[in-house]
Amino acid sequence: MDLPVLWFAIVAAFFVGYFVLDGFDFGVGMALPFLGRDDTDRRVMINTIGPVWDLNETWVIVAGACLFAAFPEWYATMFSGYYLILLLILAALIARGVSFEFRHQQKHLEWKRRFDLMIIVGSALPAFLWGVAFGNVVRGIPMDAGHNYTGTVFDLFNPFALLTGVATLLVFFTHGVVFIALKTEGEIRVRARRLATRAGVLTIVVAAAFLVTMALERATPTSLVLSVVAALALVLAVLCTVWGREGRAFTLMAVTIAAVVLAMFTAVFPDVMPATNDPANSLTVANASSGTYTLTVMSWVALVFVPLVLAYQAWTYWVFRKRVTRAHVTAAAH
Template sequence: MELTTAWFIIIAFLWTSYFFLEGFDFGVGMLLPVLGRDDVERRVVINTIGPVWDGNEVWFIVAGAATFAAFPEWYATLFSGFYLPLLAILLALIIRGVAFEYRGKRDDARWRARWDRCIFWGSLVPAFVWGVAFANMVRGVPLDADHEFAGSLGDLLSPYALLGGLTTVTLFLLHGAVFLALKTSGGVRARARRIAGLAAVAAIVAGGGFLLITQLQYGKPVTWLTAAGAAAGLLAAAAANRRGREGWAFVGTGAAIVLAVATLFLSLFPDVLPSTLGTGGLTTANAASSAYTLKIMTWVAAVFTPIVMIYQGWTYWVFRKRIGTSHIPVKKPHVKKPVA
């Protein structure tokens, strides 16, 4: 196997891992104002991802860095042409991270409500824009002969791209609802299961339509299998959720995300960013770094990727138990002592 092909597979793996892990983070954030009826329940919702959300975002950093190092032409064109959407994602992630840290700094309902809104929008915006961005990568964008973006923001907002954004939002909502049902107890768990049932219908309609269009317009024979597997994962997740089998439901949503992303990358290969202007676009061959650079990166990835996976797996094992309102300490009101 050529190193360029190997690194395309590695980058696909990194992005898939990011969407699998950060997907339920986004879903939890979007569901925060819906599932949390009071501050204690909202703290339960946040605490389900509290120990892991920042670790999940590491995969985004690694995926971006690997793209920059292995395919610098792809990275440069992508981040210049998609500048505004990616800036929106970065700002949303920053605001979301700050909200997690600052929400509990003051015992004030309005203070917490403001940060809760930041968590909601900081989760919704990336969930939607990532779908738009990856749909555009598969569809192609206007690239001139120098492989520079020659379009505008409007070129990125085609009906197909917007459907991609709707697909990721509904899929991550389902993923997050199933994760909350798996990680919580009591009223939050029951409501998460009900919302997962509704989200499953939306994800099946939006995701099924998006994958069908992708397959008919850009797909290959092998992607019929991955697209069908993604649809089967959604159906299995919905059925498992109805039976109260949260673990199997989470396996189903996870499989749907993995196979849906695999469908996009397999549809794209050997291109990395097609051109809609007939200029050829970027491929794994003309966008890649030198063979020596790829060889060094392969050794680095072989050493450090398993370490990251083992450490993150250990983190999830440590924080594997369910949590409920009984695990949230009640904040005692501050009473001023009388002056003698």
């Protein structure tokens, strides 16, 4: 495997990590109005991701940094063409992070409602817009010979990209609700399991439409196999939720997201950004990558630090592995 292909795989792996981990954060935030019957319920839900949400978000920073260093042409085209989408994602992530830290600073309900709304919007908007962005990676965008995006922002909201956005939003929502069921006890756990089952049925329908459309839009044998894996994992995740196996359901949801992301990357390979107007203008792994020296240095750095990051994240999840209950939240408030 040559270095550009290796770093294409590494970038894909970082995005898999981001969408699996921050995906359930988005789902928890979006579930606030559906499961949070009172402030204590909402605090329980937020506390399920409280120790890890900021750590989960760092995966997208690392993914963006790797994209910038390993594939500067890809980074430049994507960030200039997707400028408004990425700006909205950034603003939403900032609003969500601020809300997690500030909602408990005042006891007034109106104060908390406003920050809860910011959490909901700050979770739903990125969940949808990330799907729109990656839908356009699969579909391709119009580019000139200099790899500059030649379309408008409205062209990015095409039917396939919108379908991808709805699919990612629903998958993340279901992923988050399953996580709530996994991390809580009592009535909220029962309600989360019920909501995950209902949302899961809708998610299966939309995800099936997306996977079929993606296969018709652009596909390789590997992406087709991964799409089948994603579909089976999603169905099994919903069934495990019905059976009360939240741990298995959560694992299967993670497999679903990972398989879908990898299917999207392998569907375009060896392109990284296909050009819809002229295939000669497409960005590929070869013409978008940095030089051999840069990729070699990055490879040695990744070999040292990626295992450390994974070990630290695993340790964090182990430390905060226990379920969150209303009694714990109430006791902490006093």
